[in-house]
Amino acid sequence: xxxxxxxxxxxxxxxxxxxxxxxxxxxxxxxxxxxxxxxxxxxxxxxxxxxxxxxxxxxxxxxxxxxxxxxxxxxxxxxxxxxxxxxxxxxxxxxxxxxxxxxxxxxxxxxxxxxxxxxxxxxxxxxxxxxxxxxxxxxxxxxxxxxxxxxxxxxxxxxxxxxxxxxxxxxxxxxxxxxxxxxxxxxxxxxxxxxxxxx
Amino acid sequence: xxxxxxxxxxxxxxxxxxxxxxxxxxxxxxxxxxxxxxxxxxxxxxxxxxxxxxxxxxxxxxxxxxxxxxxxxxxxxxxxxxxxxxxxxxxxxxxxxxxxxxxxxxxxxxxxxxxxxxxxxxxxxxxxxxxxxxxxxxxxxxxxxxxxxxxx
Numbered sequence: 001x002x003x004x005x006x007x008x009x010x011x012x013x014x015x016x017x018x019x020x021x022x023x024x025x026x027x028x029x030x031x032x033x034x035x036x037x038x039x040x041x042x043x044x045x046x047x048x049x050x051x052x053x054x055x056x057x058x059x060x061x062x063x064x065x066x067x068x069x070x071x072x073x074x075x076x077x078x079x080x081x082x083x084x085x086x087x088x089x090x091x092x093x094x095x096x097x098x099x100x101x102x103x104x105x106x107x108x109x110x111x112x113x114x115x116x117x118x119x120x121x122x123x124x125x126x127x128x129x130x131x132x133x134x135x136x137x138x139x140x141x142x143x144x145x146x147x148x149x150x151x152x153x154x155x156x157x158x159x160x161x162x163x164x165x166x167x168x169x170x171x172x173x174x175x176x177x178x179x180x181x182x183x184x185x186x187x188x189x190x191x192x193x194x195x196x197x198x199x
Numbered sequence: 200x201x202x203x204x205x206x207x208x209x210x211x212x213x214x215x216x217x218x219x220x221x222x223x224x225x226x227x228x229x230x231x232x233x234x235x236x237x238x239x240x241x242x243x244x245x246x247x248x249x250x251x252x253x254x255x256x257x258x259x260x261x262x263x264x265x266x267x268x269x270x271x272x273x274x275x276x277x278x279x280x281x282x283x284x285x286x287x288x289x290x291x292x293x294x295x296x297x298x299x300x301x302x303x304x305x306x307x308x309x310x311x312x313x314x315x316x317x318x319x320x321x322x323x324x325x326x327x328x329x330x331x332x333x334x335x336x337x338x339x340x341x342x343x344x345x346x347x348x349x350x351x
Contacts, residue, residue: 019263023256026249032227034245039230040222047215061248062255069259087223098212136207143214160217166224181229188218188233195211 016074022065025075025082033083037061040087044094046192048101055097064089142194153183157191283334289323292330299333306336 017025029037041057041064048055055063064086067073073092075085147154152175159169170180222230231241286292300307321329 019256019260023253023260026252026256029249029252031242031245032230034248035227035230035234035241036222036225038244038248039225039233040219043215043219043222047212047219058247058251061251065252065255066259069256070263102208133208136211137205140205140207140210140214143211157214157217160221161213166221181226184221184225185229185233185236188221189236191214191218195215 015076015078016071017068017077019069021077022069022075022082025077026065029083037083037086037090041090043188044090048094048098060090060093061086063093067093139195139197142197143191146190146194147187150183150186152179153187156180156183157187277335283331285327285330289326292323292326293319295330296326296333299330299337303337306333 038057038061041060045055045057045060064073067089068075068085073089075082080088147157152173155173155175156169159173164172166180169175170177225233234241234244286295
């Protein structure tokens with residue numbers, strides 16, 4: 001069988017799971033793992049904002065499993081469990097979409113420059129790049145303003161951005177598990193709305 | 200204080216990605232609660248996820264099967280197009296098979312299936328197709344050798 005023309009990442013063919021093995025692994029995914037996959041895909045798509053290019057959580061999940069079956073991102077079954085593999089593919093696919101969206105925004109930058117290299121006068125509107133920066137600026141300010149009113153939520157958001165995990169945040173900042181969970185729940189519900197301009 | 204201007208797009212991406220990664224540390228109860236908060240039924244969401252994944256695997260399997268069938272048909276058609284001089288009588292056909300295999304031992308070792316290796320038990324009516332198959336294999340091997348592919 002001819003596999004995908006794209007090279008499979010670091011997984012020798014003989015160690016890559018077949019589509020039948022993928023199907024069997026799928027059957028054994030727990031109810032909780034399915035829910036976590038959906039939430040993760042949903043969050044990753046949400047983090048793309050307008051750069052999602054109409055990709056939703058279902059499409060991202062489907063793309064992750066397609067890449068697995070077709071050998072583009074083979075599942076190395078002896079080194080990672082199936083759930084962990086899918087999380088990795090979803091993360092990588094959404095990062096790729098983010099980069100693609102960023103590239104699409106920047107390619108028009110030259111369109112607003114004159115031959116002498118100065119911005120074209122009387123440009124009817126901002127370039128896509130400028131607009132994106134402006135929107136991001138506004139979104140970050142909205143988020144900082146709203147989250148800044150809740151000290152614990154602010155601490156959690158900043159710590160997560162620094163790459164700290166739940167246990168470390170709870171220990172380092174001496175907050176209870178309930179406090180952490182309540183504030184994270186608020187952040188996850190509120191920040192995407194703030195990003196899109198809501199309050 | 201740094202004079203470097205803030206990269207708001209990167210900051211926004213970092214915030215959103217950090218929240219996305221927090222999903223992996225949430226308890227099962229928190230996950231279910233968040234789904235219910237959005238007015239969804241966790242049972243239905245889990246089933247939906249499983250359906251998406253299963254359907255994608257099935258469509259991939261079907262696509263790969265269709266591709267394999269097309270490749271097989273192409274090979275068969277190519278074999279039909281190529282005309283080989285095959286003797287008419289079964290005994291002459293068996294002699295030819297012996298002769299081809301004797302001069303191409305690697306076919307017996309590597310290319311032929313176990314069933315095909317026992318060609319003496321092949322019924323007379325299958326001999327012609329088997330001769331054509333062997334001739335095609337020899338021809339393909341010669342082409343590969345001429346093109347410089349490593350020959351084992």
